[in-house]
Amino acid sequence: MADLALHGLTKTFGKTKVLHGIDLAVQDGEFVVFVGPSGCGKSTTLRIIAGLEDATAGTVEIGGRVVNNLEPKDRDIAMVFQNYALYPHMTVRKNIGFGLRTSRLSRAEKAARIAEVAGVLGMTDLLDRRPSQLSGGQRQRVAIGRAMVRDPKVFLFDEPLSNLDAQLRTQMRLEIKKLHKQVGTTIIFVTHDQVEAMTLADRIVIMKDGVIQQVGTPSEVFNAPANVFVARFIGAPAMNLLPGSWREGGVALDMGGQIALPGRQLADGTRVDLGIRPTDLAISADGAGQITGAITLVEPLGAESMLYIDAGGVEIIAACPGRTAPDPGQQIRLSADPEALHLFDATTGEALR
Amino acid sequence: MGLFHNPTVEQRRTRWAWTFLALPIVFYVVVRFWPTADAFVLSFEKWNLLKPREFVGWKNYVELWNDPVFWKVFRNTFAYLLIGTPISLVLSFFVAWHLDKVRFMHGTIRALYFLPFMTSAVAMAWVWRWFYQPVPIGLFNNLLSSFGFSQIKFLASTTNALPSVLAPAIWAGLGFQIIIFMAGLRAIPGSYYEAARIDGVSGLTVLWEITLPLLKPTIVFIVVFSSIGFLRIFDQVFNMTTNDPGGPLNATKPLVLLIYQTAFASYDMGYAAAQTVVLFLILLAVSLLQLYIMRDRV
Numbered sequence: 001m002a003d004l005a006l007h008g009l010t011k012t013f014g015k016t017k018v019l020h021g022i023d024l025a026v027q028d029g030e031f032v033v034f035v036g037p038s039g040c041g042k043s044t045t046l047r048i049i050a051g052l053e054d055a056t057a058g059t060v061e062i063g064g065r066v067v068n069n070l071e072p073k074d075r076d077i078a079m080v081f082q083n084y085a086l087y088p089h090m091t092v093r094k095n096i097g098f099g100l101r102t103s104r105l106s107r108a109e110k111a112a113r114i115a116e117v118a119g120v121l122g123m124t125d126l127l128d129r130r131p132s133q134l135s136g137g138q139r140q141r142v143a144i145g146r147a148m149v150r151d152p153k154v155f156l157f158d159e160p161l162s163n164l165d166a167q168l169r170t171q172m173r174l175e176i177k178k179l180h181k182q183v184g185t186t187i188i189f190v191t192h193d194q195v196e197a198m199t200l201a202d203r204i205v206i207m208k209d210g211v212i213q214q215v216g217t218p219s220e221v222f223n224a225p226a227n228v229f230v231a232r233f234i235g236a237p238a239m240n241l242l243p244g245s246w247r248e249g250g251v252a253l254d255m256g257g258q259i260a261l262p263g264r265q266l267a268d269g270t271r272v273d274l275g276i277r278p279t280d281l282a283i284s285a286d287g288a289g290q291i292t293g294a295i296t297l298v299e300p301l302g303a304e305s306m307l308y309i310d311a312g313g314v315e316i317i318a319a320c321p322g323r324t325a326p327d328p329g330q331q332i333r334l335s336a337d338p339e340a341l342h343l344f345d346a347t348t349g350e351a352l353r
Numbered sequence: 354m355g356l357f358h359n360p361t362v363e364q365r366r367t368r369w370a371w372t373f374l375a376l377p378i379v380f381y382v383v384v385r386f387w388p389t390a391d392a393f394v395l396s397f398e399k400w401n402l403l404k405p406r407e408f409v410g411w412k413n414y415v416e417l418w419n420d421p422v423f424w425k426v427f428r429n430t431f432a433y434l435l436i437g438t439p440i441s442l443v444l445s446f447f448v449a450w451h452l453d454k455v456r457f458m459h460g461t462i463r464a465l466y467f468l469p470f471m472t473s474a475v476a477m478a479w480v481w482r483w484f485y486q487p488v489p490i491g492l493f494n495n496l497l498s499s500f501g502f503s504q505i506k507f508l509a510s511t512t513n514a515l516p517s518v519l520a521p522a523i524w525a526g527l528g529f530q531i532i533i534f535m536a537g538l539r540a541i542p543g544s545y546y547e548a549a550r551i552d553g554v555s556g557l558t559v560l561w562e563i564t565l566p567l568l569k570p571t572i573v574f575i576v577v578f579s580s581i582g583f584l585r586i587f588d589q590v591f592n593m594t595t596n597d598p599g600g601p602l603n604a605t606k607p608l609v610l611l612i613y614q615t616a617f618a619s620y621d622m623g624y625a626a627a628q629t630v631v632l633f634l635i636l637l638a639v640s641l642l643q644l645y646i647m648r649d650r651v
Contacts, residue, residue, distance in 0.1 A: 052547050073553020085548035089566040102553045150552070 003028050004049070004154055004186060009058035011044055011210075018044050019210040021058070026188065026203075031180050033189045035197035036207035036233070042190045043158055045207075049188060050079050050156050063153055073102065078147035079156040082163060084139050086131040092118075092142050093127040099150040117145045120182070137168045144179070157189040161196060173199055194234050198222070206230050228349040231275050231342055237306060237317045239275045242291075243346060246270040251343070255312030257290045261341060264352070272352065275342030278306065281318035281334045283326070289333030291316065298328055309334070395626035402620055413627035422603055423611070423628070430584060430608045432515055433522070434639070437583040441523045441530060442575060448527070449534035450564075463532070470528035478592035481521040482508070485593075508593060511604040518605045522589045526582060530575050537571030538564070573647040580639055584632070585609050608632045 009022035019041045026032050034042035047053040049060055051072035059066050067075045078099065086095050093114060100110045118124045121141045131139055140160060147155055157176075161169045177200055180187055191197055197204045198218045206213045206221060206229075214226040225231035225239075232238040244253040246267065250260035251274045259274060266272070283289070293311030305325035309316045309332070318334055326332060343352040360368065396413055400406040417423050452462060469477065484492045485507035494504045507517040541564065549559050565572075587609040591598050598614070599606025608628065616625035 050547075050551060052550065071553065072551040077551065079548070079551050081544040081548060083542060083544055085542065085544040087545065087563060087567075089569075098549075098554070099552045101558065146548075 005061040007059045010056045012056045022212060026186060029184050029186055031187045031200060031202045032205060033191060033197040033201035034205045034207060035191055035194055040207040041210040042207050046156050046158055046188060046190045050077055051075050076153040077156055078150045078152040080143045080147050080160045082159040084143035086139055086142055088131050091128050091130055095142055096145045096149050099146050113149055117149045121145050136164050137172055140172055155185055155187045159191055226351055228344050235277055237278050239277050240316045242274040242314060244272060244274055246272055255314050259290045271346035273344040273346050275344060276336045278317040278319045280337050280340035283320055284333050284335040289335035291334040295326060295328050295330050298325055392626045392629050395623055396630045398623045400622040402622060413624050417627055425603050426606050426608055426611045429606055433519055433583045433586050433607055434580055437519055437523055438576060438579050441526055441579050445527050445530035446534055449531045449538060453535055453538045466531050467528035469525045474588035475592050477521055477525055478589045482593045485517055509601060511602050514601060514605045518590050518593050522586055526579055533571060533575055537568045541567050577640055577643050581636060584636055
């Protein structure tokens with residue numbers, strides 16, 4: 001069915017190369033999220049899949065068919081745009097129906113299809129309204145409806161939630177996920193928000209500067225990041241990176257202190273970055289922790305508090321339960337679970353396993 | 354909390370606003386509104402600038418109604434409007450639509466289209482007048498005869514004169530309308546077109562169902578603006594038919610030129626004022642009608 005495959009996709013705008021060989025295979029019915037900072041090439045990749053941009057080199061395959069030279073309409077895809085691209089002068093019905101303009105269905109069949117989609121999205125009552133009479137979330141739903149009505153093999157979402165306020169975004173995120181469960185169509189979803197990526201995706205594709213950094217399930221990219229970039233991009237607040245050198249089965253931190261990493265073998269003196277997620281650091285009451293520092297700032301988030309700690313000139317963030325948060329200025333010792341430590345090559349940034 | 358002792362921020366702001374507004378208001382009342390009002394009064398009077406004004410009731414309007422020249426001029430004015438507005442609208446949209454897609458020398462081409470709008474209408478009228486002259490002077494007739502066609506009497510014929518005068522007027526306004534259209538086109542989000550591409554509709558459908566409806570506010574503006582321009586056409590006519598302004602046989606004479614001649618050749622100020630009032634009412638009616646037709650906002 002509709003598996004999607006990208007082979008060696010590159011894209012050059014003038015002299016700027018924005019995609020450096022993207023290879024990816026997406027299974028039928030999979031929900032794949034492209035995530036990365038602005039300018040990483042995720043939207044460009046999506047637009048190449050859609051056929052709105054030409055690839056400089058490489059192929060796009062949809063359902064086993066190379067579609068590079070096909071018009072967007074012939075690729076069996078539908079796209080939801082960031083600004084929804086709803087025509088303000090048309091009613092919701094016409095907007096949804098616009099995707100059927102070129103289909104060979106009869107008038108009655110089209111009407112039935114529109115009604116069906118409106119039913120699925122719970123907006124049967126809104127069909128005769130104009131986009132300006134709808135709320136942000138409703139508009140978003142119309143945009144999805146317009147894509148659904150075409151019954152495509154692949155849905156493409158280009159940052160569809162970034163125009164919504166935080167609360168609505170969470171709600172629509174859930175609805176999109178439910179919809180995917182219900183419809184089961186392959187979805188490629190582009191976002192810059194790692195939380196969206198984590199919550200929605202079957203698999204996440206993390207991109208930076210036109211290169212895929214890692215492809216994996218949310219838990220894979222969170223628990224076993226391939227490099228420093230992925231480690232710091234996924235998870236909030238970002239992972240702490242402590243520079244040091246390998247010595248005697250552990251890391252001798254530059255700021256002082258030795259952290260043992262049992263079961264790993266590296267040449268003594270190798271420069272490494274030790275990665276510890278803020279949530280994996282714990283305040284050790286008995287003074288047994290390997291890292292010491294002074295709290296400079298406490299950020300209460302309710303359930304937990306973020307402690308900003310100055311540890312020998314390196315800023316470390318640690319999470320602690322909100323109720324027992326220490327005060328700024330206090331000296332504390334932190335210990336880390338050896339299982340939750342990540343090791344990166346200091347020069348290449350690649351994970352050392 | 355008096356207005357002068359210890360005024361609120363709101364009051365103070367209002368006071369400043371009125372202070373700044375005072376000058377233009379005075380200017381407009383003295384230079385615009387008062388003379389306008391006076392023109393209405395004058396249209397019921399007889400006045401040749403020298404003798405005192407004398408009330409004559411509806412006499413000027415009755416005279417106007419029975420004046421065959423007025424009706425000829427009335428028809429001419431609407432001919433300018435009804436030919437000029439649609440042609441300039443379609444032409445300027447056509448150019449803007451294509452120019453919007455051109456990247457090569459975009460700025461230069463746009464400037465070339467805008468140039469006529471900045472040029473003096475009088476100078477342009479005289480150049481076009483020269484274009485229209487018979488052989489061996491006129492450009493157009495020279496071209497025609499060099500290809501073996503017979504000459505055309507552009508300005509000397511009662512049927513050809515009006516379109517010949519209208520052509521440079523349309524051309525002169527084109528640059529402005531193109532700029533406005535391009536601004537309107539630029540304001541349409543690109544994703545509308547991309548969504549349409551994915552839906553696979555034809556270019557014509559995109560034009561009719563997306564571009565034009567979304568350009569409606571722009572179109573309304575241009576239609577109203579150019580209509581008013583064509584209803585007030587004067588410079589081109591006056592300069593291109595300078596030997597017999599509005600000729601031949603009143604074939605090109607628009608209302609404004611008639612008013613000018615009544616007032617400053619015949620010194621019949623009351624009669625000219627009546628004509629002015631008629632022109633004003635036409636402009637008002639046409640503008641309101643267009644706004645009413647196009648009222649359905651996006």
